[in-house]
Amino acid sequence: AQSVTQPDIHITVSEGASLELRCNYSYGATPYLFWYVQSPGQGLQLLLKYFSGDTLVQGIKGFEAEFKRSQSSFNLRKPSVHWSDAAEYFCAVGLTGTASKLTFGTGTRLQVTL
Amino acid sequence: ETGVTQTPRHLVMGMTNKKSLKCEQHLGHNAMYWYKQSAKKPLELMFVYNFKEQTENNSVPSRFSPECPNSSHLFLHLHTLQPEDSALYLCASSQDLLDTQYFGPGTRLTVL
Numbered sequence: 001a002q003s004v005t006q007p008d009i010h011i012t013v014s015e016g017a018s019l020e021l022r023c024n025y026s027y028g029a030t031p032y033l034f035w036y037v038q039s040p041g042q043g044l045q046l047l048l049k050y051f052s053g054d055t056l057v058q059g060i061k062g063f064e065a066e067f068k069r070s071q072s073s074f075n076l077r078k079p080s081v082h083w084s085d086a087a088e089y090f091c092a093v094g095l096t097g098t099a100s101k102l103t104f105g106t107g108t109r110l111q112v113t114l
Numbered sequence: 115e116t117g118v119t120q121t122p123r124h125l126v127m128g129m130t131n132k133k134s135l136k137c138e139q140h141l142g143h144n145a146m147y148w149y150k151q152s153a154k155k156p157l158e159l160m161f162v163y164n165f166k167e168q169t170e171n172n173s174v175p176s177r178f179s180p181e182c183p184n185s186s187h188l189f190l191h192l193h194t195l196q197p198e199d200s201a202l203y204l205c206a207s208s209q210d211l212l213d214t215q216y217f218g219p220g221t222r223l224t225v226l
Contacts, residue, residue, distance in 0.1 A: 004156075034214070043118070043204055043217035044157075090157065100145065100211040101170065104157040 002027040002093045006105035014113050015083050021076040021108050023091030032094035033074040034102070035065055039087045047089075050074065061085070086112045116140055118218035120205050126224045127195065135190040135221045137205030145211050146188040148180060151202040151220070163188060164211055195225045 003026045013019055025031060032051050036044040048059025055067040065076045074091060091105040118139045127133050139146065148160040162170035163182040177199075179191040188205055202222050206215040 036217070041219075041222075043120075043219040044206075046214055046216065049214055092157075100147075100162055100164075100208070100215075101159065102157075102215065106154075106156050 002031060002095065002103050004091055004093050004103050004105040006089075006091055006108050008108045009106070010109045010111070012111040012113060013081050016080050019076075019078045019081045019085070019110070021089050021091075021110070023074045023076065023105060025072050025074065025091075025093045027072075027093060027095070030069065033065075033067060034092040034094070035059065035063070035074070035076050036090045036092060037061075037087045038090065038107075044090065047076070081110075081112055083112045083114060086110055118205060118207055118216055120203075120218040120221050122221060123219065124222045124224075126226065127192070128226050129195060129197070131195075132191070132193040134192065135203055135205075135223075137188040137190075137218055139186055139188075139205075139207035139216075139218075141207055141209075141216060143207040143209050143216075144185050145208045145213075146182060146185070147206040147208075147215060148188065148190055149204040149206065149217075151204055153201075157204070161190075162211075169211070192223075195223075197225050199223065200225045 005024045034049045035047040048057045050057045050067045088107045088109045090107045092102045094102050121136045145164045150158045160174045161180045166182045181189040202220045204220045205218040208215045
């Protein structure tokens with residue numbers, strides 16, 4: 001079965017600084033990969049996804065992620081963080097050929113200081 | 115209304131009550147999902163419906179009973195719940211089982 005690890009439970013960055021959130025997965029083949037963001041009291045919003053093709057994926061709100069097969073990673077990046085980016089971020093993995101059975105990481109809570 | 119909506123947003127119930135959570139999607143999708151989000155735990159998939167047919171039951175206790183009358187609506191009927199069932203229940207939908215899931219805002223359930 002696939003698994004997802006988000007090693008950082010909580011990260012604090014200053015507004016304007018760069019951000020990288022880590023995600024590692026365990027799966028025998030190339031999975032479908034997702035990053036979602038959840039603001040307090042809200043549902044999950046899709047930031048970006050990787051199914052195949054170009055390993056650098058652009059998403060909404062200025063986020064990008066890079067799929068690195070050799071490292072089994074799909075890290076999320078943003079060059080300059082805004083205070084409104086404070087939220088919880090979830091990495092998710094789906095089996096190849098289906099996005100229905102997603103396995104989520106435990107999430108990384110991002111705090112942005114002014 | 116657009117996207118995925120869920121009602122109620124907050125629910126407090128006793129262990130002997132019966133209540134239902136409602137999810138409606140306005141995206142023309144064919145697949146719908148229920149998830150449970152508990153504190154300190156990963157999001158857990160509970161049920162999957164595709165074209166109104168249940169395709170996944172992730173070993174969920176029978177005190178949770180899903181219903182999908184059509185591709186736009188999904189219900190979660192609750193009865194004789196336990197305090198450990200308190201959580202945020204999220205609904206999601208996707209065009210099909212191969213496509214991206216879009217989530218609703220969730221129902222915050224508290225079981226007393």
